[in-house]
Amino acid sequence: MSDLATTQFSYRSQKELTIWSGYPAYKPIKGFEKPETTTRIFKYSKYGHVYAYATSEGAKVFEASSLKQRCEIKRINLLDLWLSPQGSFMATWERYTKLEDGSGAKNLNIWDTETGELIASFVQKAQNNWTLTLGESWLGTSNGPKMKSTALGWYPVKSSFGKAETSAKGAPAIVRMYSIPSFASPVSNKTFFKADNVQMFWNDLGTNLLVLTQTEVDKTGKSYYGETNLYYLAVAGNFDCRVPLDKEGSIHDVTWAPDSKEFAVVYGSMPAKATLFDHRANPIHHFGISPRNFVRFNPQGRTICIAGFGNLNGTIDLWDRKTLKKVNTFAAPNASHCEWSPCGRYLMTATLTPRLRVDNGFKMWHHTGTLIYEEAVEELFQVGWRPEPASKYPAMRTISPAPKPIKVLPSAKPVVTNTAPAGAYRPPHMRGGAAPTSLADLEAMMNRGQSPSHRRQVPGAKGKSSASPAKSAPPPQEAKPAPVSNLTPEEKQKKIRNLEKKLRQINDLKEKASKGDALEPAQVQKLATEATVLRELATLK
DSSP states (O other): OOTTSOOEEEEEESSOEEEEEOTTTOEEOTTOOOOSSOEEEEEEOTTSSEEEEEETTEEEEEETTTOOEEEEEOOTTEEEEEEOTTSSEEEEEEOOOBOTTSOBOOOEEEEETTTOOEEEEEOOOOSSSOOEEEOSSOEEEOSOSBOSSSOOOOOOBTTEEEEEEOSSTTSOEEEEEEETTBOSSOSEEEEESSOSEEEEEEOTTSSEEEEEEEOSSOTTSSOTTOOEEEEEEETTSSOEEEOOOOSOSOEEEEEEOTTSSOEEEEESSSSEEEEEEOTTSOEEEEEEEESOOEEEEOTTSSEEEEEOOTTSOOEEEEEETTTTEEEEEEEOTTOOEEEEOTTSSEEEEEEOTTTOSSSOEEEEEETTSOEEEEEEOTTEEEEEEOOOOGGGSOOOSSOOOOOOOSBOOTTOOOOOOOOSOOOSOOOGGGTTTOOOSSHHHHHHHHHTTOOTTOOOOOTTOOOOOSSOGGGGSOOOOOOOOOOGGGSOHHHHHHHHHHHHHHHHHHHHHHHHHHTTOOOOHHHHHHHTTHHHHHHHHHHHO
16 A cells, blocks of 8 residues: 555644545645634544534634535534534534523534434533444443443444443442343443543444543542552453553553554553553563553554653653564654554654643654644644545555655754664753753753853743853762661551652652743753662552
């Protein structure tokens, strides 16, 4: 399959909504009439047949392939929308209002996308904390993510769905799976004794379900974020188990392989561990321990992306599933969105508003880790590929060489092409010559012969003193931890809790620094102790 097959993606910014072609053009598609007002949301249907967007004036629905308009729905309070998998129907949510008689207006509406005809209407007060799943012949809703006495959510795949519920506070949670439309009795169920919240992850075939449970409080005191567990359930009811995770800490991400026979999990206190499991939840391969919290297979299942976003520094590892060898490691600093193209050859990363309001835009990386294209977009809110069947783009027999880059902005940093340790963590605002905010940053710059006053200027920002905060920060004194063998179990757990608290504070400081906020000398000193805290925590655990 040639890389010349055209893919499609859309992005929404403060100024415009546009639809682009993918490799090799990377330019707006002609014939799409952009809305004149700010767009609130856009969606592709699950199989990519239909595209829709909403503005303050209503919604428009299009054939995704030709961009021919299907229908227009005029509703001034419309804020959200959903499409059925084939795009035959659309659900819209409007701001809740009361009628003169005190009853609520029906603000959740179902429309026929071919004719624009209103099919059904319901009352749904809140925009958040509930779920909606729209099929071609049925609709599933829930009241919220907290499991009180109502359903958590409906997660249908073909002819199955799961429902989670509890009967009272303190009672065990129950996940029941049903075959649509037989709702009289579940085909399978599982009870969980530690679950305040539940997330469900179906495989594409609808044969197996991963259930991620979380408690609001970890009664053992090991984690500030509560206790998480992962369970594997077969719809047939003939097999279930707890997924064996051999590193304590939170579960950061879970994903199924496209063939529905394998899944990957990133878990454990930072630095986290990533593991590949088979269809019976047996570990196949460990990808190592590193600061990562994201994992995705490409649509053909050949390449696996394992990355660290959010408070982490945006490092991305690409692995070849066939050989289980690392293809490349590179960095996408400040990325808040990551998604494989339908062809499986390109990985999109993007920096979005409101997480970061500077350096917004998107980048396209070849599956070898080479940056092919990037575009700066002011106030970028949303970006996403048009879904297409993986069968349209057959799996690669070998990892193909990267094509020549099409557009790389002058500010782009060289791709990291080796897997050797890159040295001390450098916050995003430090990359590109900004002023150091830790002694390690200052020392690294001096070793390269750079002046600490060399820093990147943000357009429109007022000038700041060239003196680095690190100059006034005394060198951090690396405390020698007491031998673990001399600690009682109670003292050990207390020390672990204190160290985890310090790590949370350090992560908060990293987040603050990444936004360009100045750090006090004491805060810089605390940042510089991260490696020490991690080492001591690893020793205790």
